[in-house]
Amino acid sequence: MESMAQQIMEALTIMVLGMGLVFIFLTILIGVVNLVAWRCAPKPSLAPLAEASEPQAPRFPGVDPKMVAVITAAVHQYRAKA
């Protein structure tokens, strides 16, 4: 039975070590991704442009925007069910 307790202690050590390493590794990766984003993220000037262009004109000319919303919701609901 002693060896059993020993084994569980060993497993516990691996657990703490493993979770610690996984967290440290992925935390460093968060830092790296943020660092890369700081240098290489798309210029924010692009974002408002895209936003502004969207609501201007209906994307489907000739179709009531309300109708588009209804159809979109229905499609989403249908897909969620499938």
Next chain:
Amino acid sequence: MDGLIAFWAESGIANFTGGQLLMMAVGGLLLYLAIAKGFEPLLLLPIGFGAILANIPNGGFTEEGGMLYYAYHVGIETGVFPLLIFMGVGALTDFGALIANPKMLLLGAAAQFGIFATLIGAIALNAVPGFEFSMTDAAAIAIIGGADGPTAIFLASKLAPELLGAIAVAAYSYMALVPIIQPPIMKLLTTEAERQIKMEQLREVSKLEKIIFPLAVLGLTILFLPAATPLVGMFCLGNLMRESGVVDRLSNTAQNELINIVTIFLGLAVGSKLSADKFLQLETLGILVLGAVAFGIGTAAGVLMAKLMSKLSGGKINPLIGAAGVSAVPMAARVVNKVGLQANQQNFLLMHAMGPNVAGVLGSAVAAGVLLAVLGG
């Protein structure tokens, strides 16, 4: 007359053992689940058929010289098949959602708790007479909690080849059962109000960021966890082929033809490990139970971590997405989306859940690397 007797002595009917019939029934069950129920058919169909082939008396498929023997020997014993699959998965994975919101990596890390908790569970199960899992066995079983088929097969082939059949079947079965296992756990651990939280739209991600990401992951792995480089390296190669945009032909092959070809042989080879003498043991039952526990704990840990992050962020994160931290891509993310929609018809969490989901793939690969490094492959 002698010829007839010789023919009879060689026939299947004369040579069946009870175990073989039972395992053929198991193979038949897997085929049924794949065809009639649609559970992971791409894998369960070849695995089920492989199980039937492997248990044909006098068939010789799994003996030295037989086709399944070589499929296993060449592809799985060496770890080549799961790694090729991992490359394909890398080519299929879009890290955009994760790069836009890198904090989601923490959820992918938290969900790996299922793996390490099950490690203790597997050792504790040794207290029950009839079970004798070594530490390496326990680690190979625990990785089922990562809900990542190729990782589970890779680790099992390195640490506990004799348990590979049961582990692979458990891993893929639970991946198929994600829509059944996860929602009750997710609902138990979150309140109605939390499930309704809407999340901000993700920012756009530049092509350069997407190209740098696999290289950064590979770099970190080289520095800190070389044991994980087979898995992470192939994964990053696939992803770089996808994002670089200059080798579309290779990328397409990796995510279509190659992954399909490998899947056929991987399934058959895993199925060949479902022979009666290896599979019909008490240990298999233990592995199936432990796998389910690992999966449940992983889901719960992910949701709890997301809950914590939600509290810290002032309610900007929907805790449901934590469940996607287990790496069953994209099934877990779809389940999150579905449960989110049940709480709020307008709440589409799919893109937000893809972040933790692909983080989970990295997380389980890292966890596998840690287990390999500590326990020696």
